Amino acid sequence: MGKSAAAALLQQHGVPVIDTDQLARQVVSPGQPALAQIVHLFGSDMLSGSGELRRDALARRVFPDPVARRQLEELLHPLIRSLWRDQVAELEHLGHSKAVVVIPLLFETGAERELSSTICIACSLATQAQRLSLRGWTEDQVRQRLAAQFTIEKKMASAHFVVWNEAGLDVLWAQLARVIDAA
Numbered sequence: 203m204g205k206s207a208a209a210a211l212l213q214q215h216g217v218p219v220i221d222t223d224q225l226a227r228q229v230v231s232p233g234q235p236a237l238a239q240i241v242h243l244f245g246s247d248m249l250s251g252s253g254e255l256r257r258d259a260l261a262r263r264v265f266p267d268p269v270a271r272r273q274l275e276e277l278l279h280p281l282i283r284s285l286w287r288d289q290v291a292e293l294e295h296l297g298h299s300k301a302v303v304v305i306p307l308l309f310e311t312g313a314e315r316e317l318s319s320t321i322c323i324a325c326s327l328a329t330q331a332q333r334l335s336l337r338g339w340t341e342d343q344v345r346q347r348l349a350a351q352f353t354i355e356k357k358m359a360s361a362h363f364v365v366w367n368e369a370g371l372d373v374l375w376a377q378l379a380r381v382i383d384a385a
Contacts, residue, residue, distance in 0.1 A: 203323045203330055203354075204367035204374065209304045211375045217382060218301040220289045222282050229281045230255045239277055244270070265346035279311055287316070300382065309352050309360045319385045321378075322361035324354050325368050 209219045229236045232253045240248055240255065244263050250256050264271040286303050293301045302321075305313050314320045325333075327348075334344045351357075358364045363385070365377040 203325050204333075205304050205306065205323050207371060208321075208323050208365065208367070208374060208378055209302065211371065211378060212302050212382070215375070215379070218293050218298055220286050220293075220301065220303045222286055222303065222305045225282045225285045226278060228285070229278060236277060236281055240274070243273055243277070261343070265343070265350060271350060275307075275311075279307075283311075283313065300385065307351060309357055314360065319362040320360070321363045321365055321381055321385075322354075322357045323365050323367050324358055325366065327354065329368055330354070 209221055213219045228234075230240060231237065237249075237255055240260065244260065248256055248260050248263070260274070264274050286305075290301060290303065303313075303317065305311070308314050308320060330348075331341075331344050334347070335341075339347070352360075363381045365374065365381060367374055
C-alpha cells in the first residue's frame with residue numbers, strides 16, 4: 203500500500219516514526235526467546251546456518267495455514283506491542299506531541315484502540331498486487347498475504363484518515379501533511 207514510503211516521508215519531515223516491522227525483526231533476532239519459540243513451534247529448518255530466522259521459510263509455513271499463522275501472531279504480537287508502547291511512552295516523555303506507529307495489521311490486532319487517530323494508506327488492489335510482485339512474491343504468495351488481512355475497504359472504513367497512494371511521493375506527502383496537521 204505504501205506504508206514504508208509514507209513512514210520515510212514522515213521521518214524526513216521530523217515526525218517520529220516507530221516501525222513495528224523493525225520491532226518484529228528485533229524480537230526474532232538470534233538469542234531472543236521468540237526465535238527459540240519459533241523453532242520449537244515450526245522446526246529447526248526455520249533457522250539459517252548462521253542461526254538467523256529464515257523469514258521466507260516461516261512465511262511459506264504460516265501463510266497457507268491459519269492455525270500456524272495464529273500461533274505465530276500469538277507469540278509475536280504481544281512482544282511487538284510491548285516494545286512500541288514503550289517507545290511511544292518514551293517519545294511522550296521527551297515532549298513529542300505527535301508520532302506515528304506503523305502497524306501492518308493495525309485493525310486485525312485491535313491496536314487502533316490504543317492510538318489517538320489512525321491513518322490508512324490505501325491503493326487499488328491492482329496497484330497493491332503489482333507492488334507486492336515487485337518484491338518477488340508469486341501470485342499465490344500475494345493472495346495468501348491479502349487473505350490474512352482485512353480488506354482495504356474495511357481498513358478504510360475503520361480509519362480516521364485515508365491517504366490514497368496511487369500517485370507520486372509529492373502527492374503522498376501533501377496528503378500526509380494535511381493529516382498530520384489535522385490529527
